[in-house]
Protein backbone atom coordinates (compact mmCIF):
# COMPACT_ATOMS: atom_id res chain seq x y z
CA UNK A 1 0.00 0.00 0.00
CA UNK A 2 1.10 3.50 -0.61
CA UNK A 3 -0.28 6.95 0.01
CA UNK A 4 0.52 10.16 -1.87
CA UNK A 5 -0.42 13.67 -0.76
CA UNK A 6 -0.01 17.32 -1.68
CA UNK A 7 0.23 20.18 0.81
CA UNK A 8 0.40 23.92 0.36
CA UNK A 9 1.71 26.55 2.78
CA UNK A 10 3.91 29.31 1.36
CA UNK A 11 5.43 26.69 -0.95
CA UNK A 12 3.96 23.63 -2.60
CA UNK A 13 4.83 20.17 -1.26
CA UNK A 14 4.34 16.79 -2.91
CA UNK A 15 5.22 13.38 -1.51
CA UNK A 16 4.26 9.83 -0.73
CA UNK A 17 4.79 6.77 1.39
CA UNK A 18 6.11 3.71 -0.47
CA UNK A 19 4.76 0.65 1.28
CA UNK A 20 6.01 -2.78 0.25
CA UNK A 21 7.57 -5.94 1.59
CA UNK A 22 10.88 -5.45 -0.22
CA UNK A 23 12.87 -2.79 -1.99
CA UNK A 24 13.96 -2.61 -5.63
CA UNK A 25 17.09 -0.70 -4.63
CA UNK A 26 15.85 2.87 -5.05
CA UNK A 27 17.83 6.08 -4.67
CA UNK A 28 17.22 9.79 -5.12
CA UNK A 29 18.02 10.60 -8.74
CA UNK A 30 18.37 13.95 -10.51
CA UNK A 31 17.93 13.88 -14.26
CA UNK A 32 19.63 17.04 -15.57
CA UNK A 33 18.45 18.98 -18.62
CA UNK A 34 20.83 17.42 -21.15
CA UNK A 35 20.44 13.75 -20.19
CA UNK A 36 19.27 12.16 -23.45
CA UNK A 37 15.90 10.62 -22.66
CA UNK A 38 15.12 7.65 -24.89
CA UNK A 39 11.46 6.72 -25.22
CA UNK A 40 10.34 3.48 -26.87
CA UNK A 41 7.93 5.09 -29.30
CA UNK A 42 9.16 8.68 -29.57
CA UNK A 43 12.20 10.66 -30.62
CA UNK A 44 15.07 10.88 -28.17
CA UNK A 45 14.67 14.04 -26.05
CA UNK A 46 18.04 15.80 -25.80
CA UNK A 47 16.94 18.92 -23.87
CA UNK A 48 14.19 19.07 -21.27
CA UNK A 49 13.23 20.11 -17.75
CA UNK A 50 15.38 18.74 -14.94
CA UNK A 51 13.72 16.24 -12.60
CA UNK A 52 14.40 15.02 -9.05
CA UNK A 53 12.79 11.99 -7.46
CA UNK A 54 13.01 8.46 -6.17
CA UNK A 55 13.98 5.92 -8.81
CA UNK A 56 15.50 2.55 -9.41
CA UNK A 57 18.24 3.05 -12.00
CA UNK A 58 18.58 0.21 -14.47
CA UNK A 59 21.14 0.46 -17.27
CA UNK A 60 21.52 4.24 -16.76
CA UNK A 61 17.73 4.70 -17.07
CA UNK A 62 15.84 6.31 -14.15
CA UNK A 63 12.71 4.27 -13.39
CA UNK A 64 10.95 6.90 -11.28
CA UNK A 65 8.43 6.04 -8.54
CA UNK A 66 7.72 9.71 -7.69
CA UNK A 67 9.36 12.94 -8.79
CA UNK A 68 8.99 16.67 -9.35
CA UNK A 69 10.43 18.82 -12.10
CA UNK A 70 12.12 22.21 -11.90
CA UNK A 71 8.82 23.94 -12.77
CA UNK A 72 7.01 22.59 -9.70
CA UNK A 73 5.03 19.76 -11.29
CA UNK A 74 4.93 16.50 -9.30
CA UNK A 75 3.90 12.96 -10.22
CA UNK A 76 3.83 9.57 -8.45
CA UNK A 77 2.83 6.00 -9.35
CA UNK A 78 0.94 3.86 -6.83
CA UNK A 79 -0.21 0.25 -7.05
CA UNK A 80 -3.54 -0.31 -8.76
CA UNK A 81 -3.44 -4.07 -8.95
CA UNK A 82 -6.30 -5.87 -10.69
CA UNK A 83 -7.70 -2.65 -12.18
CA UNK A 84 -4.88 -1.22 -14.32
CA UNK A 85 -5.11 -2.24 -17.96
CA UNK A 86 -2.67 -1.09 -20.63
CA UNK A 87 -2.84 -1.48 -24.38
CA UNK A 88 -0.77 -2.20 -27.47
CA UNK A 89 0.73 0.75 -29.32
CA UNK A 90 -1.74 2.35 -31.77
CA UNK A 91 -1.12 4.71 -34.67
CA UNK A 92 -2.08 8.34 -34.22
CA UNK A 93 -1.53 8.30 -30.44
CA UNK A 94 1.42 9.14 -28.20
CA UNK A 95 2.38 5.62 -27.16
CA UNK A 96 4.17 5.67 -23.82
CA UNK A 97 5.25 2.67 -21.72
CA UNK A 98 4.20 2.86 -18.07
CA UNK A 99 7.82 2.98 -16.85
CA UNK A 100 8.31 6.05 -19.10
CA UNK A 101 5.14 7.83 -18.00
CA UNK A 102 6.54 9.89 -15.09
CA UNK A 103 9.58 11.23 -17.00
CA UNK A 104 7.57 11.69 -20.19
CA UNK A 105 5.22 14.08 -18.38
CA UNK A 106 7.77 15.77 -16.14
CA UNK A 107 10.44 16.52 -18.73
CA UNK A 108 8.02 18.41 -20.97
CA UNK A 109 5.12 19.78 -18.87
CA UNK A 110 5.29 22.74 -16.50
CA UNK A 111 1.73 22.51 -15.15
CA UNK A 112 -1.21 20.13 -14.76
CA UNK A 113 -2.92 22.09 -17.54
CA UNK A 114 -0.08 21.24 -19.93
CA UNK A 115 -0.11 17.63 -18.72
CA UNK A 116 -3.84 17.41 -19.51
CA UNK A 117 -3.09 18.42 -23.14
CA UNK A 118 -0.52 15.60 -23.40
CA UNK A 119 -2.88 13.12 -21.77
CA UNK A 120 -5.51 13.75 -24.46
CA UNK A 121 -3.29 11.97 -27.04
CA UNK A 122 -1.78 9.39 -24.68
CA UNK A 123 -1.94 5.61 -24.99
CA UNK A 124 -0.26 3.80 -22.09
CA UNK A 125 1.30 0.66 -23.54
CA UNK A 126 1.93 -2.75 -22.06
CA UNK A 127 5.67 -2.75 -22.90
CA UNK A 128 7.88 -3.90 -20.05
CA UNK A 129 11.30 -2.37 -19.36
CA UNK A 130 12.96 -5.78 -19.62
CA UNK A 131 12.20 -9.40 -18.77
CA UNK A 132 13.29 -9.00 -15.15
CA UNK A 133 11.14 -5.89 -14.57
CA UNK A 134 7.61 -6.69 -15.72
CA UNK A 135 4.96 -4.02 -16.14
CA UNK A 136 3.78 -2.57 -12.82
CA UNK A 137 0.02 -2.13 -12.37
CA UNK A 138 -0.22 1.47 -11.25
CA UNK A 139 -2.33 4.59 -11.25
CA UNK A 140 -0.83 8.05 -11.01
CA UNK A 141 -1.28 11.37 -9.24
CA UNK A 142 -0.11 14.55 -11.01
CA UNK A 143 -0.12 17.88 -9.17
CA UNK A 144 1.04 21.48 -9.23
CA UNK A 145 0.25 24.18 -6.69
CA UNK A 146 -3.10 24.91 -8.41
CA UNK A 147 -4.64 21.50 -9.05
CA UNK A 148 -4.32 17.74 -8.69
CA UNK A 149 -5.49 14.99 -11.02
CA UNK A 150 -5.46 11.18 -11.04
CA UNK A 151 -4.88 9.02 -14.12
CA UNK A 152 -6.22 5.48 -14.31
CA UNK A 153 -5.92 3.24 -17.38
CA UNK A 154 -8.69 0.67 -16.92
CA UNK A 155 -10.70 -1.81 -19.01
CA UNK A 156 -12.98 0.96 -20.34
CA UNK A 157 -10.07 3.23 -21.33
CA UNK A 158 -8.14 6.07 -19.73
CA UNK A 159 -9.80 8.05 -16.94
CA UNK A 160 -8.67 11.43 -15.69
CA UNK A 161 -10.16 12.54 -12.37
CA UNK A 162 -9.99 15.94 -10.73
CA UNK A 163 -8.68 15.29 -7.24
CA UNK A 164 -10.07 17.93 -4.86
CA UNK A 165 -8.52 16.29 -1.76
CA UNK A 166 -4.95 15.92 -3.04
CA UNK A 167 -4.57 12.36 -1.75
CA UNK A 168 -4.21 9.02 -3.54
CA UNK A 169 -3.90 5.49 -2.15
CA UNK A 170 -4.46 2.20 -4.01
CA UNK A 171 -7.66 0.24 -4.79
CA UNK A 172 -10.57 0.74 -5.44
CA UNK A 173 -10.71 3.19 -8.39
CA UNK A 174 -10.43 6.85 -7.43
CA UNK A 175 -14.11 7.71 -8.00
CA UNK A 176 -15.12 5.16 -5.37
CA UNK A 177 -12.47 6.39 -2.95
CA UNK A 178 -13.79 9.92 -3.21
CA UNK A 179 -17.41 8.81 -2.87
CA UNK A 180 -16.79 6.91 0.38
CA UNK A 181 -15.87 10.23 2.05
CA UNK A 182 -19.64 10.84 2.20
CA UNK A 183 -19.76 8.12 4.84
CA UNK A 184 -17.50 10.15 7.13
CA UNK A 185 -18.83 13.70 6.83
CA UNK A 186 -19.87 13.71 10.51
CA UNK A 187 -16.21 13.40 11.61
CA UNK A 188 -14.70 16.54 13.06
CA UNK A 189 -11.60 17.80 14.86
CA UNK A 190 -14.00 19.61 17.21
CA UNK A 191 -15.61 18.22 20.34
CA UNK A 192 -18.79 16.31 19.42
CA UNK A 193 -22.30 17.33 20.48
CA UNK A 194 -25.02 14.90 21.40
CA UNK A 195 -27.15 14.35 18.28
CA UNK A 196 -27.88 10.77 19.32
CA UNK A 197 -30.96 11.46 21.45
CA UNK A 198 -32.24 14.47 23.36
CA UNK A 199 -33.54 12.06 25.96
CA UNK A 200 -30.02 10.94 26.89
CA UNK A 201 -27.35 13.03 28.58
CA UNK A 202 -24.40 11.81 26.50
CA UNK A 203 -21.14 13.68 26.87
CA UNK A 204 -17.65 13.78 25.50
CA UNK A 205 -15.19 12.19 27.98
CA UNK A 206 -11.97 12.30 25.94
CA UNK A 207 -10.24 14.63 23.54
CA UNK A 208 -10.41 13.46 19.91
CA UNK A 209 -13.92 12.04 20.11
CA UNK A 210 -15.03 14.22 17.18
CA UNK A 211 -13.16 11.84 14.89
CA UNK A 212 -14.50 8.67 16.48
CA UNK A 213 -15.18 6.34 13.56
CA UNK A 214 -12.16 7.39 11.52
CA UNK A 215 -10.95 4.03 10.18
CA UNK A 216 -7.69 2.95 11.80
CA UNK A 217 -6.74 -0.08 9.73
CA UNK A 218 -4.16 -0.30 6.95
CA UNK A 219 -6.45 -1.07 4.01
CA UNK A 220 -6.25 1.31 1.09
CA UNK A 221 -9.78 2.82 1.49
CA UNK A 222 -9.18 3.34 5.22
CA UNK A 223 -5.81 4.99 4.62
CA UNK A 224 -7.46 7.22 2.05
CA UNK A 225 -10.06 8.50 4.54
CA UNK A 226 -7.47 8.88 7.30
CA UNK A 227 -4.97 10.75 5.12
CA UNK A 228 -7.69 13.05 3.74
CA UNK A 229 -9.03 13.82 7.24
CA UNK A 230 -5.52 14.56 8.51
CA UNK A 231 -4.53 16.63 5.49
CA UNK A 232 -7.75 18.64 5.18
CA UNK A 233 -7.66 19.57 8.88
CA UNK A 234 -3.92 20.14 8.99
CA UNK A 235 -2.61 23.32 10.58
CA UNK A 236 1.02 24.43 10.37
CA UNK A 237 3.25 27.44 10.06
CA UNK A 238 4.54 28.62 6.68
CA UNK A 239 8.26 28.14 7.19
CA UNK A 240 10.16 25.38 5.43
CA UNK A 241 10.85 23.46 8.65
CA UNK A 242 7.24 23.73 9.87
CA UNK A 243 5.80 22.77 6.48
CA UNK A 244 8.11 19.79 5.93
CA UNK A 245 7.59 18.61 9.50
CA UNK A 246 3.81 18.82 9.12
CA UNK A 247 3.94 16.99 5.80
CA UNK A 248 5.74 14.04 7.41
CA UNK A 249 3.16 14.10 10.22
CA UNK A 250 0.32 13.93 7.67
CA UNK A 251 1.82 10.86 6.01
CA UNK A 252 2.70 9.52 9.46
CA UNK A 253 -1.04 8.96 9.93
CA UNK A 254 -0.89 6.13 7.36
CA UNK A 255 2.58 4.65 7.83
CA UNK A 256 2.97 0.93 8.25
CA UNK A 257 4.86 -0.74 11.07
CA UNK A 258 6.49 -4.12 10.46
CA UNK A 259 4.24 -6.88 11.72
CA UNK A 260 0.78 -5.37 11.15
CA UNK A 261 0.24 -6.31 7.49
CA UNK A 262 1.34 -9.84 6.65
CA UNK A 263 1.77 -10.65 2.97
CA UNK A 264 2.78 -14.34 3.35
CA UNK A 265 5.88 -16.41 4.07
CA UNK A 266 6.62 -14.41 7.20
CA UNK A 267 6.89 -11.22 5.13
CA UNK A 268 5.31 -7.92 6.11
CA UNK A 269 4.49 -4.73 4.27
CA UNK A 270 6.26 -1.71 5.78
CA UNK A 271 6.67 1.94 4.87
CA UNK A 272 9.96 1.54 3.00
CA UNK A 273 10.33 5.30 2.62
CA UNK A 274 8.37 8.53 2.97
CA UNK A 275 9.12 11.49 0.72
CA UNK A 276 8.23 15.18 0.80
CA UNK A 277 9.37 17.37 -2.03
CA UNK A 278 9.32 21.14 -1.95
CA UNK A 279 8.20 21.36 -5.57
CA UNK A 280 8.87 25.11 -5.79
CA UNK A 281 12.47 24.81 -4.67
CA UNK A 282 13.32 21.31 -5.94
CA UNK A 283 14.33 19.94 -2.54
CA UNK A 284 13.63 16.24 -1.99
CA UNK A 285 13.27 15.24 1.69
CA UNK A 286 12.97 11.61 2.74
CA UNK A 287 12.93 9.24 5.69
CA UNK A 288 13.26 5.45 5.46
CA UNK A 289 11.97 2.66 7.68
CA UNK A 290 15.46 2.28 9.10
CA UNK A 291 16.31 5.99 9.28
CA UNK A 292 13.71 8.36 10.65
CA UNK A 293 15.96 11.39 10.48
CA UNK A 294 14.92 13.60 7.56
CA UNK A 295 17.56 13.70 4.80
CA UNK A 296 17.37 16.31 2.02
CA UNK A 297 18.79 16.76 -1.48
CA UNK A 298 18.55 20.15 -3.17
CA UNK A 299 18.56 19.89 -6.95
CA UNK A 300 19.58 23.55 -7.29
CA UNK A 301 22.93 22.72 -5.70
CA UNK A 302 23.79 20.43 -8.65
CA UNK A 303 24.72 21.26 -12.23
CA UNK A 304 21.33 20.94 -13.90
CA UNK A 305 22.84 21.52 -17.35
CA UNK A 306 24.65 18.15 -17.28
CA UNK A 307 23.97 15.00 -19.31
CA UNK A 308 24.59 12.33 -16.66
CA UNK A 309 22.22 11.11 -13.94
CA UNK A 310 23.14 12.35 -10.46
CA UNK A 311 22.46 9.62 -7.89
CA UNK A 312 22.20 9.73 -4.10
CA UNK A 313 22.06 6.32 -2.39
CA UNK A 314 19.63 6.47 0.54
CA UNK A 315 21.17 7.15 3.95
CA UNK A 316 20.21 4.13 6.08
CA UNK A 317 20.50 3.27 9.77
CA UNK A 318 19.02 5.31 12.64
CA UNK A 319 20.86 8.59 13.24
CA UNK A 320 20.31 9.01 16.95
CA UNK A 321 21.48 12.26 18.45
CA UNK A 322 22.87 11.58 21.93
CA UNK A 323 22.03 14.51 24.18
CA UNK A 324 24.37 13.80 27.06
Ligand SMILES: C[C@H](CCC(=O)NCCS(=O)(=O)O)[C@H]1CC[C@H]2[C@@H]3[C@H](O)C[C@@H]4C[C@H](O)CC[C@]4(C)[C@H]3C[C@H](O)[C@]12C
Nearest residue numbers: 001002019056063065077078079099133134135136170
Ligand atom coordinates in the same frame (compact mmCIF):
# COMPACT_ATOMS: atom_id res chain seq x y z
C1 LIG B 1 5.62 -1.44 -5.47
C2 LIG B 1 5.48 0.06 -5.72
C3 LIG B 1 4.11 0.48 -5.34
C4 LIG B 1 3.92 0.36 -3.85
C5 LIG B 1 2.48 0.25 -3.56
O1 LIG B 1 1.61 0.91 -4.10
N1 LIG B 1 2.22 -0.68 -2.69
C6 LIG B 1 0.86 -0.98 -2.35
C7 LIG B 1 0.72 -2.45 -2.18
S1 LIG B 1 -0.92 -2.92 -2.43
O2 LIG B 1 -0.96 -3.62 -3.68
O3 LIG B 1 -1.81 -1.83 -2.49
O4 LIG B 1 -1.22 -3.75 -1.30
C8 LIG B 1 5.70 0.45 -7.17
C9 LIG B 1 5.68 2.00 -7.32
C10 LIG B 1 6.63 2.36 -8.47
C11 LIG B 1 7.02 1.00 -9.05
C12 LIG B 1 8.31 0.93 -9.86
C13 LIG B 1 8.26 1.94 -11.02
O5 LIG B 1 7.04 1.82 -11.74
C14 LIG B 1 9.48 1.78 -11.95
C15 LIG B 1 9.71 0.34 -12.42
C16 LIG B 1 8.71 -0.09 -13.48
C17 LIG B 1 8.97 -1.51 -13.96
O6 LIG B 1 7.97 -1.87 -14.87
C18 LIG B 1 8.94 -2.48 -12.78
C19 LIG B 1 9.97 -2.07 -11.75
C20 LIG B 1 9.79 -0.65 -11.24
C21 LIG B 1 11.05 -0.35 -10.41
C22 LIG B 1 8.49 -0.51 -10.40
C23 LIG B 1 8.49 -1.50 -9.20
C24 LIG B 1 7.23 -1.36 -8.32
O7 LIG B 1 6.11 -1.74 -9.04
C25 LIG B 1 7.06 0.10 -7.82
C26 LIG B 1 8.23 0.38 -6.87
